[in-house]
Amino acid sequence: MSEGNLSVLPQSSGGNAGGGAIVDLEFGSVADFKRRLTDMKAKYDFLQEFFKTIMVKDEDFGVVPGTQKPTLYKPGAEKLCELYGFAAIVKSKEEERDFETGYYRVNHTLQLVHRASGIVVGEGVGECSTFESKYRYRWVSENKVPTHLEKADLLFEEKEGQYGNYKQYRIPNEDLFSQWNTVLKMAYKRAYVGLTLQCTRSSGIFTQDEGDMDEYADVPEEDRKKAKGRTANANSGRFQGGAHQxxxxxxxxxxxxxxxxxxxxxxxxxxxxxxxxxxxxxxxxxxxxxxxxxxxxxxxxxxxxxxxxxxxxxxxxxxxxxxxxxxxx
Incomplete structure (x- = not known):
């Protein structure tokens, strides 16, 4: 039996001895593990230094209101790939289009390649469609609801404004075709950011929580700005990043x-x-x-x-x- 493998003992003819049990063999000496641990710590320290000196809050990463961990943005992912010498290539792209309804779905499969060696270090998938809520619908004030729509049938939210309470209604987006390019870019971004987190081992620092991002993106723009203002102070210390503080x-x-x-x-x-x-x-x-x-x-x-x-x-x-x-x- 060679070092670094698992071996299955043969089935014994009597009782449970042997019984096809899997034996966990030793994967290197203690000295080997210590060397790997030291090497991993050095790499992690270097990565932390990179974040502290290079990454810029609200440009390369940001904190979505209501979340705890910073979210990595595409510019930040690009800096990480530059650090590691990775280049992204599109392995495949699948698209569905409906020119009557405006439905569009795209699926990107990306690979990260180490430029110097040409080795593929990882593969990831990102998908997006115009039927996601932030593309399929938009929020408007009560006086901008089209006359052919019944307000009673629409989702609405009550807001507090300078001149009292008001309502915003969610209505269908009449021009889904204008969202096609945005959807195409979003699918690529999802694949790229997720793959970067995976290949650079940065998930412990950043997140790519699409649920949080989608929910945040579905909020009307004016409310997003208010939410960012209310949480700015609370979020300022969540990312321990030297120069950013x-x-x-x-x-x-x-x-x-x-x-x-x-x-x-x-x-x-x-x-x-x-x-x-x-x-x-x-x-x-x-x-x-x-x-x-x-x-x-x-x-x-x-x-x-x-x-x-x-x-x-x-x-x-x-x-x-x-x-x-x-x-x-």
Whole structure:
């Protein structure tokens, strides 16, 4: 019997001895497990540092009112895939269309591929249709209910406004065709975000709770804005993210301590630099050895120097060899 396998003992002719029992063999030594544990902890610490220094609240992730865990947005998923050197490809797309009713359903199957090696690291599915409530219906005030609809037959919600209580009614969306492109993008986003969480092992930090997101998206826009305002203070401390809790904001509306970092990240993407290439550029800009940019570059002023250096170079620093995946990941 080889190490790392399960073996089934043969059936004994007498009693229950043997009995087809599965024997759990040893999967490596204690030293092997300790080494793996140390390696996993280092990777997790690096990922946490990435979230603290790169991810921007309300741009890359956000907290949906009524939920506990931050929800990962597509821009945040794209940053994670950039970190890991992953690229998404569409394996298949299934569509159903009805040009009479406006019904449209699309199913995306995506694969994440490690760019440097070409290895497929995961596969995920995302689906969306115009018959989901947020596309099939819309909310309107009482005076905007079409005359051919009976208010008694419609769902409604009572609201409190500046001038007293009022009602909003849910009516069918008369133009489902205008939702087709949105539905197409939503199916892709669901597959992409879910697959990113799976392949980067980020589910412990973020969620992709479509139930929460769908319910939130079905709320009228004005009520969503009110809900965000009421929960802003309560949500501000839910994500432990260093730079996001620095307290101040820049003139662009971003938290202070993240503007120059995100500028550098954008330049890195524009020039198609890998993490090794960015580290080389940072070393030249700062005049000292930079191995892991997000760990070795701390001060906002240093991030600015790196950004200025990249902008001065027409190609971000000719001769950089992109490295799609950090060595310890």
């Amino acid at each position: 620095s307290g101040g904001r820049s003139g662009s509306g971003q938290p202070t301590g993240t503007v120059q970092k995100n500028r550098v990240l954008k330049l890195m993407k524009d020039f198609e630099l890998g993490w090794d290439g960015l580290a080389e550029a940072a070393s030249m800009a700062l005049g000292r050895q930079i191995v892991k940019v997000v760990q070795d570059v701390k001060a906002e002023a240093e991030w600015k120097k790196v950004g200025d250096f990249l902008e001065q170079k027409p190609d971000g620093g000719a001769g950089f060899d992109p490295a799609d995946l950090p060595e310890d990941l």
